[in-house]
Amino acid sequence: xxxxxxxxxxxxxxxxxxxxxxxxxxxxxxxxxxxxxxxxxxxxxxxxxxxxxxxxxxxxxxxxxxxxxxxxxxxxxxxxxxxxxxxxxxxxxxxxxxxxxxxxxxxxxxxxxxxxxxxxxxxxxxxxxxxxxxxxxxxxxxxxxxxxxxxxxxxxxxxxxxxxxxxxxxxxxxxxxxxxxxxxxxxxxxxxxxxxxxxxxxxxxxxxxxxxxxxxxxxxxxxxxxxxxxxxxxxxxxxxxxxxxxxxxxxxxxxxxxxxxxxxxxxxxxxxxxxxxx
Ligand SMILES: Nc1ncnc2c1ncn2[C@@H]1O[C@H](COP(=O)(O)OP(=O)(O)OP(=O)(O)O)[C@@H](O)[C@H]1O
Ligand SMILES: [Mg+2]
Numbered sequence: 001x002x003x004x005x006x007x008x009x010x011x012x013x014x015x016x017x018x019x020x021x022x023x024x025x026x027x028x029x030x031x032x033x034x035x036x037x038x039x040x041x042x043x044x045x046x047x048x049x050x051x052x053x054x055x056x057x058x059x060x061x062x063x064x065x066x067x068x069x070x071x072x073x074x075x076x077x078x079x080x081x082x083x084x085x086x087x088x089x090x091x092x093x094x095x096x097x098x099x100x101x102x103x104x105x106x107x108x109x110x111x112x113x114x115x116x117x118x119x120x121x122x123x124x125x126x127x128x129x130x131x132x133x134x135x136x137x138x139x140x141x142x143x144x145x146x147x148x149x150x151x152x153x154x155x156x157x158x159x160x161x162x163x164x165x166x167x168x169x170x171x172x173x174x175x176x177x178x179x180x181x182x183x184x185x186x187x188x189x190x191x192x193x194x195x196x197x198x199x200x201x202x203x204x205x206x207x208x209x210x211x212x213x214x215x216x217x218x219x220x221x222x223x224x225x226x227x228x229x230x231x232x233x234x235x236x237x238x239x240x241x242x243x244x245x246x247x248x249x250x251x252x253x254x255x256x257x258x259x260x261x262x263x264x265x266x267x268x269x270x271x272x273x274x275x276x277x278x
Pocket of ligand 2 (some may be wrong): 065066067178
């Protein structure tokens with residue numbers, strides 16, 4: 001069973017690129033500015049994320065990570081600049097993009113199956129196909145047998161798996177995850193990280209994953225984007241050249257791990273200026 005049977009063979013530069021040289025999972029953020037009221041939240045942010053790349057974004061609280069993710073998702077307006085996904089300018093949520101938030105976002109009165117099928121139903125997919133794809137996604141994230149359960153009957157880790165299944169079931173080219181594992185205990189978090197590593201290894205797609213955990217970022221990412229605050233901007237992009245396939249333990253044992261961890265820590269310790277416009 002695969003959720004992404006029609007997915008392109010991935011990880012190969014040049015594959016899945018049209019004549020324009022743009023691949024369906026490429027994300028381009030150009031000269032992004034964002035204000036909330038008179039506060040400048042994001043200033044001149046430029047970021048390129050490649051098709052099937054796994055990027056983690058870290059940065060101090062309030063630096064604009066969620067705002068950036070929501071702009072990529074087409075859920076928050078951009079005040080200046082542009083974001084393109086696969087060459088299409090983002091002005092509203094795109095059908096090729098799946099989003100997973102920290103707070104699961106499951107409807108308590110719907111079963112797991114119906115929660116996972118919901119975005120497909122909203123997009124006009126027939127009930128039969130939506131349920132088939134939802135069942136596949138539920139199995140893929142390790143929730144087989146929980147189709148008929150309600151969110152209240154699930155543990156935090158299971159709810160997060162259901163949220164992931166809902167995003168994967170739409171077969172997105174791009175998956176955006178905002179601190180998806182922050183609400184679960186440390187042990188479940190590591191299990192979910194390993195499952196995500198496995199899943200992404202088998203069904204690659206472009207992933208943008210926000211986290212406050214440097215360890216999580218190094219474990220998952222091809223590249224860590226470090227943001228600074230006031231206003232939010234990219235401070236540094238750090239490639240993570242640790243070999244794949246990875247496990248949580250293999251990453252921690254890697255000789256590159258301590259220096260990568262230290263470099264990111266040092267960048268996050270840089271003091272930020274006072275908020276502009278406040
Ligand atoms: N809808 C909104 N209206 C007004 N201000 C907002 C809105 N959303 C976010 N902000 C402000 O924008 C700034 C960035 O918020 P954002 O949620 O993007 O930060 P973040 O980096 O995700 O923080 P955290 O790590 O705490 O989740 C904050 O100062 C926040 O108060
Ligand atoms: Mg946030």
